Amino acid sequence: MKLLSRIRRSLWRLLTVWHARNLEFVRDRSSLFFTLGVPVAIVAAMALIFGGPPRPLFKVGVLGGPLSPSAYPFFGERYFQFVPVRDPSAGVHSVARNDLDLLLDLRTRPVRFWGIEDSPKGYMAEKLLLQADPTARRQPLSGTATRYIDWLFPGVLGMNMMFTCLMGAGYVVVRYRKNGFLKRLSATPVSAFEFLSAQVLSRLGLALAITLILYVGVGAVIGFHNAGSAALLLLVAALGCLSLIAFGLIVASRFASEEVVGGLLNFLTWPMMLLSGIWFSLEGSPRWMQWAAQLFPLTHILQAARAITLDGAGLGAIGTDLAYLAGTTLVFLGVGAFSFRWRPD
Secondary structure (H helix, E strand, O other), rough: OOOHHHHHHHHHHHHHHHHHHHHHHOOOHHHHHHHHHHHHHHHHHHHHOOOOOOOEEEEEEEOOOOOOOOHHHHOOOOOEEEEEEOOOHHHHHHHHHOOOOEEEEOOOOOOOEOOOOOOOOHHHHHHHHHOOOOOOOEOOOOOOOOOOOHHHHHHHHHHHHHHHHHHHHHHHHHHHHHOHHHHHHHOOOOOHHHHHHHHHHHHHHHHHHHEEEEEEEHHHHHHOOOOOOHHHHHHHHHHHHHHHHHHHHHHHHOOOOHHHHHHHHHHHHHEEEOOOOOOOOOOOOOOHHHHHHHHOOHHHHHHHHHHHHHHHOOOOOOOHHHHHHHHHHHHHHHHHHOOOOOOOO
16 A cells, blocks of 8 residues: 555656646747747748659759750650750869769750769669660760769768757857856856857867868768868868857857757758758759858858869858858857847846
8 A cells, every 4th residue: 555655646746747847838938839830840841842743863954955855855754853054164063063963965966965974873864864865975074073972071061060069059058047157157247249259169179179070080981082172171160160159159149948949949950951952952943942042151161161172172262151151150149149148037
C-alpha cells in the first residue's frame, strides 16, 4: 500500500508540473506563435518553391532557337529544364562550374554541346541527348572542369557556419538574460553595442576554428581544390561569420524565451538553406527567387567563396560581396544594440 501511495503521489506531482508547463507555454503568446507558426511557414515556403509538377533533374543551357520540341526533338524530354543562354562563353563557364549540366548550341548544324564527362548528371544528360539526336557533337571545355564536390563543398562549409553563428550566439544571450547576468551587467558602464560586439568577436573565433578544421579535414580526405587565395577565402569566412553572428544577435536582443528564439532562428535559417545555393544552383530560377536570395548574407558568402575556389577570383571580383557582408554586420549590430533589452521583462 505504501508503495502504491508513493507512486500515486509521484504521478500527481509529475502531472502537476506537466500541466503547469503547458499553461506556461500556452500563455506565452510569442512562444506559441513561433512554435506553431514556423512549421506552417516552412510548409508554405516548400510548397511555393517545390510545389507543382515534378522538378527537373537536369538543367541544360541553350544558345539560339526557340525552346520547343518542334524546333528540336530533345526539348520534348521530360525532367529537363532548358535555360536560354545569350553569352556562349558565360554558358561554357556555367557548365565548367556545374551550374549547368549541358550547353547546347542550336545555331550550328549538327548541334554542338558542352558537358563534363566526369559529372554523373552531365553524363546521363549527354546520353539522352545523343539518343534524341545522334548527330550532336561534343565540344571540348576550355580550362579545367569542376567536380561537383568542389562546387558543393563551399555550400556545406557555409551551412555549418550559418548554424554555428546564428544558433550559438543567439542562445548564449538568451541564457544570460534569463539567469539575470544581463540585469547585473546593465549596472556597469558597458553599453549594449559594446556587449554585442564582444559576443560577435567571441563567437567569431569559435566559428572560424570549426570552419578551418572542416576545410583542412575534408580537403585532406577528398582532395578539395582551391584555385584562388586561401587568405582571401579566410577574409570571406571572417566577414561572413561576423554578418551571420550579428544577424542572430538581432533575434536574441529582445527575447528571453528559448522557444521564441528557436522559432525565429529556424525561420531565418530555412530560407537561406533553400535559396542561398547550398545544394543547387539558382541559374534558370525565377527572377524573384534570385532577387530574394541576394538579401541573405549566406548567398554572398557562397558567391564569393565559389568565385575564389572555382575561378581563382581576386579581391576586385568579390568586392561587392565583401562590402555587403561588412555593411550588414554594422547594420545588424546597430539594430541589435538599438533594440537590446537587458532585463527579461
